[in-house]
Amino acid sequence: MKPIVGILFFCCVHFTLSNGSIHKNLKYFESLYPHEIAHRIVKRGTEHGTHPFNKVREVSFKTLGREFRLILSPKKEVLHPQFKAVELDATGIERPVAIDHESFYHGRVFGELESHAQVHLNNDTGEITATIHLPHDSYHVEPSWRHFKEEDHLEEGRMLAYRSSDVKFSWEHDENGDPHFLQTKTCGYIKEGPQDDERGHEDTIIDRTKRQADQYEYTPTKTRCPLLLVADYRFFQEMGGSNTKNTINYLISLIDRVHKIYNDTVWHDRTEQDGFKGMGFVIKKIVVHSEPTRVRGGEAHYNMIRDKWDVRNLLENISRTVTHYT
Numbered sequence: 001m002k003p004i005v006g007i008l009f010f011c012c013v014h015f016t017l018s019n020g021s022i023h024k025n026l027k028y029f030e031s032l033y034p035h036e037i038a039h040r041i042v043k044r045g046t047e048h049g050t051h052p053f054n055k056v057r058e059v060s061f062k063t064l065g066r067e068f069r070l071i072l073s074p075k076k077e078v079l080h081p082q083f084k085a086v087e088l089d090a091t092g093i094e095r096p097v098a099i100d101h102e103s104f105y106h107g108r109v110f111g112e113l114e115s116h117a118q119v120h121l122n123n124d125t126g127e128i129t130a131t132i133h134l135p136h137d138s139y140h141v142e143p144s145w146r147h148f149k150e151e152d153h154l155e156e157g158r159m160l161a162y163r164s165s166d167v168k169f170s171w172e173h174d175e176n177g178d179p180h181f182l183q184t185k186t187c188g189y190i191k192e193g194p195q196d197d198e199r200g201h202e203d204t205i206i207d208r209t210k211r212q213a214d215q216y217e218y219t220p221t222k223t224r225c226p227l228l229l230v231a232d233y234r235f236f237q238e239m240g241g242s243n244t245k246n247t248i249n250y251l252i253s254l255i256d257r258v259h260k261i262y263n264d265t266v267w268h269d270r271t272e273q274d275g276f277k278g279m280g281f282v283i284k285k286i287v288v289h290s291e292p293t294r295v296r297g298g299e300a301h302y303n304m305i306r307d308k309w310d311v312r313n314l315l316e317n318i319s320r321t322v323t324h325y326t
Contacts, residue, residue: 022147022160029162030063032141033155034126037061042071057105059119059128063161064139068132069110070117074102078256080226080284087244090291097244097288104252109134118260120253122246125157129253138164145241226284227255230322232303233289240288247288255283287325 022029043056059070079101086094103123109115112134119130130141144158229251231240240247259280268275293303302309302317 025147025168026162027166027168029160029166031144032061032063032159032161034157034159037126037128058110059105059121063141064163068139070107070119070130070132071110072105072107072117072119075104075106075118075256076101078104078252078259078281078283080282083283083285085248085286085288087288087290088293090294092293097248099245099248099252103249104256106256116260118253118256120249122249127157127159129250131253131257140164143241143246146239223278224280224282226282228284228322228326229255229286230318230325231286231288233292236288236290242290244288244290248286251286252283255281285325287322 038058038060040058040060041055042058055074057072059068059072061068083099085097085099087097088094100123103121105117105119105121107117107119109117109132114135116133117130119128121128127143128141129143130139132139132141139161140163141159141161144155144160147160231247231251236242236244236247239250263278263280265279266275266277267279289303292305293301295301295304300313300317302314302321
């Protein structure tokens with residue numbers, strides 16, 4: 001049976017504030033520059049191979065009051081064997097985009113047993129995008145242009161480093177930026193009924209073996225969901241810096257982080273069961289709109305120039321349009 005490709009659409013929902021003040025989003029951050037990052041190949045295999053430790057790289061830098069020595073190896077787990085990326089112009093013509101698969105790494109912090117690092121190295125600019133998890137906090141390094149407006153005249157190659165604990169969430173502050181605390185931060189949910197289970201039964205990734213009238217045993221048979229990622233023009237502009245490769249690399253890094261969360265999660269149907277883990281994602285295709293889509297009078301396209309969308313109309317337009325990308 002041919003697997004269904006999950007479709008994720010990325011519009012411009014991001015971290016930058018409309019007034020360009022990052023201080024309302026972060027309590028504290030520091031700048032980092034490419035010349036402050038040291039690179040060293042620790043191990044290189046005599047022959048090219050796919051083993052994750054055939055090549056080991058050390059990346060070192062100082063920020064946020066500590067020194068980071070990252071021991072990294074190439075990571076291709078999140079990319080499908082048939083992965084491809086394309087750029088779409090205003091008329092919908094596709095242009096293939098070559099991606100350096102060797103620029104994505106994962107590993108750990110030297111001397112920290114309970115640590116994990118996910119890193120993308122931009123060999124053209126020397127910038128890195130990194131998420132580093134330590135027991136007490138998580139650290140992030142990102143290009144600064146994602147967080148400032150163009151008129152701020154950013155220095156080329158400048159990056160920002162910040163801690164997860166220093167992020168100010170919108171639901172913790174009112175319109176004036178003053179802190180307030182909501183009683184709950186959980187999202188709403190939709191309760192699934194029997195009809196939902198029947199509709200998804202054909203493509204389920206879990207086999208259920210009935211043991212008793214009220215208990216089931218779960219055995220995963222397919223552990224990876226292939227994804228199609230589509231980035232609209234505004235996302236390309238603001239999160240990708242109007243650069244197709246930056247947009248693609250950002251999406252890969254983002255899904256890599258989500259994949260790790262899912263892959264490390266132990267899934268339970270009932271608390272008394274052992275559960276299972278190892279579920280995750282692979283990216284099969286990425287589509288990036290580098291220009292707004294041209295439309296005729298009366299037509300609508302999710303990537304057209306438009307200030308506001310009704311959410312339902314936008315989703316319906318997306319579902320009608322992006323299926324042919326698969």
